[in-house]
Amino acid sequence: MAIKHYILHMYRENRRYVFGAGFFIVGLTLGLSNLLFTNESEITPNQNNSDLVANIENLETPNVSDEMSDDNISNIPVATSVSNLPGTEPLTSEEAESLTFEKNDTEVFAKELRIKSGQGLMDALLDNGADRSDAFNAINALSDHFNVRRIQVGQKLDTEYTPDGMLTSISLQKDFDNMIIVERNGDQYQGRIEELPSQIITRHSSGIIEDSVFLAAQRQGLPQAIIVELIRIFSYDVDFQREIRRGDQFEIFYERKISEDGRNVQEGDILYARLNIKGEDIHLYRHFPEGRDFPEYFHENGQSSKKALMKTPIEGARLSSYYGSRKHPVLGYTRMHKGVDFSAPTGTPIMAAGDGVVERASWFGSFGNYVRIRHNGSYKTAYSHMSNYGRGIKKGVRVRQGQIIGYVGATGRVTGRHLHYEVHKDGTQVNPLNLKMPSGIKLTGEPYKEFEVVMNKIQTRINDAKTHILLAKSDDKVTDEITP
Numbered sequence: 001m002a003i004k005h006y007i008l009h010m011y012r013e014n015r016r017y018v019f020g021a022g023f024f025i026v027g028l029t030l031g032l033s034n035l036l037f038t039n040e041s042e043i044t045p046n047q048n049n050s051d052l053v054a055n056i057e058n059l060e061t062p063n064v065s066d067e068m069s070d071d072n073i074s075n076i077p078v079a080t081s082v083s084n085l086p087g088t089e090p091l092t093s094e095e096a097e098s099l100t101f102e103k104n105d106t107e108v109f110a111k112e113l114r115i116k117s118g119q120g121l122m123d124a125l126l127d128n129g130a131d132r133s134d135a136f137n138a139i140n141a142l143s144d145h146f147n148v149r150r151i152q153v154g155q156k157l158d159t160e161y162t163p164d165g166m167l168t169s170i171s172l173q174k175d176f177d178n179m180i181i182v183e184r185n186g187d188q189y190q191g192r193i194e195e196l197p198s199q200i201i202t203r204h205s206s207g208i209i210e211d212s213v214f215l216a217a218q219r220q221g222l223p224q225a226i227i228v229e230l231i232r233i234f235s236y237d238v239d240f241q242r243e244i245r246r247g248d249q250f251e252i253f254y255e256r257k258i259s260e261d262g263r264n265v266q267e268g269d270i271l272y273a274r275l276n277i278k279g280e281d282i283h284l285y286r287h288f289p290e291g292r293d294f295p296e297y298f299h300e301n302g303q304s305s306k307k308a309l310m311k312t313p314i315e316g317a318r319l320s321s322y323y324g325s326r327k328h329p330v331l332g333y334t335r336m337h338k339g340v341d342f343s344a345p346t347g348t349p350i351m352a353a354g355d356g357v358v359e360r361a362s363w364f365g366s367f368g369n370y371v372r373i374r375h376n377g378s379y380k381t382a383y384s385h386m387s388n389y390g391r392g393i394k395k396g397v398r399v400r401q402g403q404i405i406g407y408v409g410a411t412g413r414v415t416g417r418h419l420h421y422e423v424h425k426d427g428t429q430v431n432p433l434n435l436k437m438p439s440g441i442k443l444t445g446e447p448y449k450e451f452e453v454v455m456n457k458i459q460t461r462i463n464d465a466k467t468h469i470l471l472a473k474s475d476d477k478v479t480d481e482i483t484p
């Protein structure tokens with residue numbers, strides 16, 4: 001107790017200097033960070049934050065990385081506009097003195113604490129001098145907004161006490177956007193959630209794939225969460241295990257959320273991404289069509305990236321045999337029919353059930369003339385007994401959904417002309433008629449026009465981003481990679 005009183009006494013005697021120095025340091029830091037972080041060419045006061053385009057490259061000044069290194073966010077773009085914050089100028093000593101802290105009820109002692117290993121919230125508060133029943137009641141109020149049992153080691157708590165040691169408030173950051181604040185009100189504690197200000201910036205990056213998309217993206221400084229998302233959104237179109245070759249390229253334009261103090265970053269949505277595989281571009285734009293439940297990724301023709309495989313890859317055909325066990329028409333014994341048969345006149349066109357790569361287009365024993373298409377990492381479709389192959393259909397060729405890959409025939413072991421169609425999921429045949437694949441939409445008419453507007457906006461922003469990178473970077477490492 002004696003020590004506490006002594007500290008209090010010293011504090012009271014000297015607080016004017018403590019506060020003066022404190023304000024000076026805060027002011028100086030803000031002023032300095034203002035100089036470091038504000039890039040005049042990129043930020044005008046009224047510019048919409050989301051339009052600020054971050055430039056990855058000009059972050060390489062050691063000052064900036066040092067400033068932010070503790071959160072491993074040295075790649076934060078510099079678009080943080082600190083000039084809007086109060087106190088960009090250091091206070092003069094007169095100003096500091098003019099601030100009064102005399103009123104008793106505003107006099108508080110702030111104490112920052114962190115949960116240590118093996119410590120609960122209660123222990124942490126008690127160890128820092130809170131009264132047991134105060135701590136209990138405060139935790140109770142906190143638990144309205146937060147599962148206090150789940151508190152993590154290292155969690156930061158800002159606590160405040162009156163001069164005589166009464167706990168008056170606790171605040172802790174719940175997640176990126178929310179702060180929980182518990183305050184003493186009379187002899188009770190009340191908790192509330194306060195939304196934290198943040199801003200969204202965008203980042204553009206591109207690279208050439210030497211080994212894998214993952215490594216290439218990582219080399220460009222893309223955070224893991226974004227790389228995973230990049231792979232996910234393309235997984236309907238691309239088989240990342242087999243299709244990616246050295247020299248293929250990626251481009252990505254995505255959002256990051258940055259806390260007002262610039263210290264915390266949360267990765268946001270990918271707005272646009274492009275993969276160039278064997279010289280061919282696949283573009284995806286994020287778009288939230290009116291009347292839909294979720295935003296999705298769309299190709300420039302308005303087709304959602306989530307494409308269903310066609311259950312019937314042939315027009316004007318009659319379903320002549322279902323999937324399941326049946327007596328084999330030629331061999332006589334009962335066996336599993338691992339596909340569905342469509343009866344149609346010889347020469348009827350057969351379509352690729354989905355976008356993909358032709359894995360085989362050649363004679364295949366009892367299947368006769370046979371085509372198998374790999375659509376993505378888990379789905380393949382196979383087409384048998386064809387009289388002929390579609391134009392240009394051979395192993396390794398990329399096909400689009402609906403493209404003609406062959407014609408109905410009666411090659412192989414058959415009793416009559418038909419298409420035997422199989423869908424393979426993760427290496428085994430499944431019933432094509434029971435496919436539970438996401439059914440992708442295709443935007444046409446007015447919804448497509450709305451999507452076009454979104455596409456154009458995104459492209460304009462990307463062009464701005466590229467311009468900034470070109471201006472900021474004098475050696476051509478990046479410009480090389482941004483061939484339009």
Ligand SMILES: [Zn+2]
Nearest residue numbers: 339340341420
């Ligand atoms: Zn069959």
